[in-house]
Amino acid sequence: MFGQLFISGLATGSLYALTAVAVVVVFRNTRTINLAQGDFSMIGAFVALVLIKSFAFNYYFALAGSVVFCIGLGILAERVVMRQIADSDWLTLFTATLGMYYILHGVAGHFWGRDTKAFPLTFDPTPINVFGGIISQGHVVNMAWAAAIGLVLFIFFKYTKQGIAMRAVTDDPETAALMGIPVRFIVLLTWGMAGFLAAFAGVLIAPIIYVSPEMMDEVLIKGYVAAVFGGLYSIPGAIIGALLIGICENLAGGYLGSHFKTVTAFAMIVLLLAFRPHGLFGIQKRREV
Amino acid sequence: MTLLRLSNLEASYGAVRALQGVSMDVAEGAVVAVLGANGAGKSTTLKAISGVVKPTAGEIEFDGKRLNGMTPNQIVRLGIAQVPEGRKIFKDLTVAENLRMGAYARSDKAEISKDLDMILELFPRLSERAKQLGGTLSGGEQQMLAIGRGLMARPRLLLLDEPSLGLAPIIIADIFATLRKINEEKRMTMLVVEQNANIALKNSSFGYVLQVGRVAVEGVAGDLRQNKEVIESYMGA
Structure with missing residues (x-):
């Protein structure tokens, strides 16, 4: 029972990690807590659902369509909303993302309705045996996707010119500009990456939590808390935080009862903010204000 | 002229x-x-x-x-490249990555790698520390890195x-x-x-x-x- 709960918690946690990493990359390059991150995912899940149901796309083409759409959505959010107020204080930026949150909720509700919709199962529902635990194949597939995306991000940040430039902008935007790095373009790229991650987060979790305008609200909060585990700065820290939340809430749900699941996640938030507000690994705020 | x-x-x-x-x-x-x-x-x-x-x-x-x-x-x-006051090394980028960012505006790959070799020869200390994070270098090494990064723009x-x-007088000289x-x-x-x-x-x-x-x-x-x-x-x- 423990192994089973642990692995399925790990699987859910790996999906939270997609949201957590997106929160981190946007925050460290723009000082913006993006409250609309979950809604990018929600829109992405709806887009995939529409492509499958109305246009008879197969799953992979629907996923690809959702990824393209969400990258566009991220870029649009930057160009139309965030760039206009880029030099404002953090509260203005935060409020603008809250505005996008409500707009996207409203748009989704208007076009697709407020009721919860099932997402077609994309994997064989027969559970399989992994290291002695019986788990759903969907969990295995989700973990594999999350790991693959993690690998892509690692290569991007470590070996590509734009990826290293993105880290340079995180480090010191003024000096980055002196090197000829186009800082606004890098910020645009950051929002595009948030959209990319959002599409996977939304489509992969859709069969588990179903599709509705509110589907990502709780996931966003968990992703945000996971990001705080990494001091809103460290990507590995955010991933570890996300996995911890997934595992702990699943264990609590299994042993204490399902109504303890969400409570556990929120209790972790309270404890973390009370005792380690700069993140689990003691990462301090690095940039002078 | x-x-x-x-x-x-x-x-x-x-x-x-x-x-x-x-x-x-x-x-x-x-x-x-x-x-x-x-x-x-x-x-x-x-x-x-x-x-x-x-x-x-x-x-x-x-x-x-x-x-x-x-x-x-x-x-x-x-x-025109600048070696800024206070060096302004990217602390969380490695020495090699800092140098690579100096050449961001260029796309002539072969020439960039020639310049990189030239800079590592001028500052052997940077070569030894290529994989270290910029923030871990001493002041003199950071200044060498800042100059090297500027030179990477050719x-x-x-x-x-x-x-x-x-910096200490000997390093300044x-x-x-x-x-x-x-x-x-x-x-x-x-x-x-x-x-x-x-x-x-x-x-x-x-x-x-x-x-x-x-x-x-x-x-x-x-x-x-x-x-x-x-x-x-x-x-x-």
Whole structure:
């Protein structure tokens, strides 16, 4: 029972990690807590659902369509909303993302309705045996996707010119500009990456939590808390935080009862903010204000 | 031939008039020193050239092109690189990644890797520490990295803001010797802002002394080193 709960918690946690990493990359390059991150995912899940149901796309083409759409959505959010107020204080930026949150909720509700919709199962529902635990194949597939995306991000940040430039902008935007790095373009790229991650987060979790305008609200909060585990700065820290939340809430749900699941996640938030507000690994705020 | 010309340049920070009509000529291939006390406008002059500070009046001309109103991004692409005050190394990037970012505006891969080899040869310490994070280097190593990063742009004009700041005399001598070597071998033009007038004038051909936003004295470096006013004000007793 423990192994089973642990692995399925790990699987859910790996999906939270997609949201957590997106929160981190946007925050460290723009000082913006993006409250609309979950809604990018929600829109992405709806887009995939529409492509499958109305246009008879197969799953992979629907996923690809959702990824393209969400990258566009991220870029649009930057160009139309965030760039206009880029030099404002953090509260203005935060409020603008809250505005996008409500707009996207409203748009989704208007076009697709407020009721919860099932997402077609994309994997064989027969559970399989992994290291002695019986788990759903969907969990295995989700973990594999999350790991693959993690690998892509690692290569991007470590070996590509734009990826290293993105880290340079995180480090010191003024000096980055002196090197000829186009800082606004890098910020645009950051929002595009948030959209990319959002599409996977939304489509992969859709069969588990179903599709509705509110589907990502709780996931966003968990992703945000996971990001705080990494001091809103460290990507590995955010991933570890996300996995911890997934595992702990699943264990609590299994042993204490399902109504303890969400409570556990929120209790972790309270404890973390009370005792380690700069993140689990003691990462301090690095940039002078 | 004049590579860079500043004519009656003025710039302000709010109500503070940091530059009140600065004119300078930097000949191609020369090393020119800009001296002066804190707040004389030395750094502001460099920031105006690199496009970080917008001049309120006057002209900046580089290779016949007017730089006023250009972004730092465009100016780098014209061939002006800056080694900023306080070095401004990317702390969370490795030494190799810092150098790679210096060449961001370029796309000639083969030439970039040649320049990288040249820089690692000039500064063997950077080669040893290529995989270390920039933030873990000592002050002298960070200055070498900042210069190397500037050189990676393969600039026609290298702007150096206080390269001696906070370094031990032996390291300062080392760094200036390397700069001279680059100047002589590559004919790279350099504009060096320094508080350390002695070392700056020893290693340059021409100097400007700024006082409250204006050029107070200018002349051939050798003459400035004999100039009583300069000796008294900037070289210590």
